[in-house]
Amino acid sequence: MTASAASGESAWHQAGYRDAMAGKAVRDNDTLTEWYGTPHVDREDYLSGYTAVQADLCRAATLRAWGEKGRNFPASCDGIANAEQLRQQWQTGMDRASR
Incomplete structure (x- = not known):
């Protein structure tokens, strides 16, 4: 995954954001690796996007x-x-x- 130039947020942040917005549980690194086809997961960035949604959604x-x-x-x-x-x-x- 690479950073998104359009929003300034990384693709991992966006992935966490999308998962939380869709009401999904937090995915583990193995699932993220398989889902996105990359061995490196920026867990901190993923969780940052996820918790950003929780603050509004929950x-x-x-x-x-x-x-x-x-x-x-x-x-x-x-x-x-x-x-x-x-x-x-x-x-x-x-x-x-x-x-």
């Missing part, structure tokens, strides 16, 4: 909206400190959508 109002749209609870929010409360907010959204 909020009560955002997850209620995800639930209201019928979207699955994002695995990217499972590992944070208040994940259980966020899951409850997501469920509130799901409940509203099913009425």
